[in-house]
Amino acid sequence: SAVISQKPSRDICQRGTSLTIQCQVDSQVTMMFWYRQQPGQSLTLIATANQGSEATYESGFVIDKFPISRPNLTFSTLTVSNMSPEDSSIYLCSVVVGLSYEQYFGPGTRLTVT
Amino acid sequence: GENVEQHPSTLSVQEGDSAVIKCTYSDSASNYFPWYKQELGKRPQLIIDIRSNVGEKKDQRIAVTLNKTAKHFSLHITETQPEDSAVYFCAARKTSYDKVIFGPGTSLSVIP
Numbered sequence: 001s002a003v004i005s006q007k008p009s010r011d012i013c014q015r016g017t018s019l020t021i022q023c024q025v026d027s028q029v030t031m032m033f034w035y036r037q038q039p040g041q042s043l044t045l046i047a048t049a050n051q052g053s054e055a056t057y058e059s060g061f062v063i064d065k066f067p068i069s070r071p072n073l074t075f076s077t078l079t080v081s082n083m084s085p086e087d088s089s090i091y092l093c094s095v096v097v098g099l100s101y102e103q104y105f106g107p108g109t110r111l112t113v114t
Numbered sequence: 115g116e117n118v119e120q121h122p123s124t125l126s127v128q129e130g131d132s133a134v135i136k137c138t139y140s141d142s143a144s145n146y147f148p149w150y151k152q153e154l155g156k157r158p159q160l161i162i163d164i165r166s167n168v169g170e171k172k173d174q175r176i177a178v179t180l181n182k183t184a185k186h187f188s189l190h191i192t193e194t195q196p197e198d199s200a201v202y203f204c205a206a207r208k209t210s211y212d213k214v215i216f217g218p219g220t221s222l223s224v225i226p
Contacts (some may be wrong), residue, residue, distance in 0.1 A: 030210070030211070031210075031211065033213065033214075041218075041219075042203060042216050042217065042218045042219050043158065043203065043216045045213055045214075048213060058213075092157065092158075096210060099210055100210060101146040101148070101163065101165070101207065101210045102148070102160060102163065103148070103160070103207075103214055104160065105150075105157040105158050105159075106157065107156075107157050108157055
């Protein structure tokens with residue numbers, strides 16, 4: 001497994017502003033993903049964070065709204081841009097270590113937009 | 115693309131009884147099926163998984179079965195305890211480089 005940390009753990013933001021969430025892993029990972037989980041809902045994949053190249057976004061998510069960086073094998077950021085109350089959610093970083101199939105989640109960032 | 119369905123959406127059992135959660139998937143190329151447990155306010159945690167070359171896997175009180183022909187897989191929890199109360203998500207993926215597709219979740223309540 002891997003130890004995954006996220007910052008911040010929670011934040012309350014004003015409409016129209018942006019927030020950058022950081023994900024740090026204690027070991028090199030092959031795959032990093034960003035998910036969103038709205039209250040009482042399942043996990044929705046936003047994008048796959050690719051090291052050194054543009055992220056791969058899922059349908060319904062765009063780079064201008066959710067820019068992602070992954071400068072190395074242990075770190076990634078997700079920015080939620082021009083926020084609206086509909087962006088209030090928990091954002092989770094997730095990783096796959098090595099060539100295993102097992103995928104682990106960070107503790108999440110609880111975002112509230114007012 | 116892959117679609118994972120999960121039933122029931124809510125499940126309530128008496129402590130000590132068994133609980134079964136069932137999932138179906140649409141993409142026959144999927145060959146890895148993990149189960150996650152998410153307690154309130156916490157991150158999803160991987161509790162058990164199964165690969166397509168195995169029909170059943172057991173770990174203490176939990177077991178998972180897979181029927182590749184029917185594209186069904188199930189989670190079985192025996193001798194349930196109050197601490198088993200959580201939301202359980204099934205999922206499917208094709209290779210270690212593919213994304214995991216999650217089911218909608220089952221909220222399990224174990225009544226003491």
